[in-house]
Amino acid sequence: MDKPEIHFDEPKFNYEELELQLQSYEKNPQGFQHDGPSIISIKQGIRAGRAGSVAVGGCLLHHDNVIAENISKANMPYHRLDLHAEMVLLNELEDRLCDNKKPGMRNYTLFTSQEPCPMCLARICFSQVGKTYYVYRDAQSPEAGELTNFERMPEGFQILGSRLVVEEADCSPVLKEIARQVWLNSIDGCVNEWFERY
Ligand SMILES: [Zn+2]
Known part of the structure; x- marks a missing residue:
C-alpha cells in the first residue's frame, strides 16, 4: 500500500525568527486575558520542535499561578x-x-499552543481539568472541520466533559499566527516519522 500523505502549509519563518517575533510582541493582558500563558506555551512549543517532537508546548495553572510548563x-x-x-x-x-x-480539578487550567487532538481530549475529559485553552486552531488544516475536535468527541466523552471549558485562548491573533508557524516547522517531519514506522 502507498504511504498516505497529508499536506500542510510551508512555514514562512523558522524557529529563530519566530522566537524574535515572540520577544518583540508586547503582551497585552488588558486586551487579551490569555496572552501570558499563551506566550509560555508557544515558547515551550519552540523547545519541543527543536528537540525533534511536534512543536507543541503548554503550561498548567492552579487558579492564576503557573505551576508547570x-x-x-x-x-x-x-x-x-x-x-x-x-x-x-x-x-x-x-x-x-x-x-x-478530591483535588478540585475545576481550579486547574491547561494551556496548549495547538488545539488538542482526540486522544488528549479524551484524557482531558477523564481528568476533569476545569479549563483548557489552546492558542491556535487551524480551521484550514486537514484534520479540522467545521466543528472543533472537542465538539466531535463521542457522546460518552461529551457527557464526561460537559462541565469543562475547552476553547480557543483569548490571546492576540499575532500569537495565534506565531503558534501556527511554530507548529508548521515540525509537523511534516513528525508525520513522516510515524508513517515510516508502519
Ligand atoms: Zn494530543
Missing part, C-alpha cells in the same frame, strides 16, 4: 506517541496529586 515528548528522545504536551502536563499533575481523591 512542558513540551510534547512524542517523537523525542524516542517514540512515546502518547506523550503529547497535554498528556505530559496532566501526568505531572496527577503524579503530584497522587491519591488526593
Whole structure:
C-alpha cells in the first residue's frame, strides 16, 4: 500500500525568527486575558520542535499561578506517541496529586499552543481539568472541520466533559499566527516519522 500523505502549509519563518517575533510582541493582558500563558506555551512549543517532537508546548495553572510548563515528548528522545504536551502536563499533575481523591480539578487550567487532538481530549475529559485553552486552531488544516475536535468527541466523552471549558485562548491573533508557524516547522517531519514506522 502507498504511504498516505497529508499536506500542510510551508512555514514562512523558522524557529529563530519566530522566537524574535515572540520577544518583540508586547503582551497585552488588558486586551487579551490569555496572552501570558499563551506566550509560555508557544515558547515551550519552540523547545519541543527543536528537540525533534511536534512543536507543541503548554503550561498548567492552579487558579492564576503557573505551576508547570512542558513540551510534547512524542517523537523525542524516542517514540512515546502518547506523550503529547497535554498528556505530559496532566501526568505531572496527577503524579503530584497522587491519591488526593478530591483535588478540585475545576481550579486547574491547561494551556496548549495547538488545539488538542482526540486522544488528549479524551484524557482531558477523564481528568476533569476545569479549563483548557489552546492558542491556535487551524480551521484550514486537514484534520479540522467545521466543528472543533472537542465538539466531535463521542457522546460518552461529551457527557464526561460537559462541565469543562475547552476553547480557543483569548490571546492576540499575532500569537495565534506565531503558534501556527511554530507548529508548521515540525509537523511534516513528525508525520513522516510515524508513517515510516508502519
Ligand atoms: Zn494530543
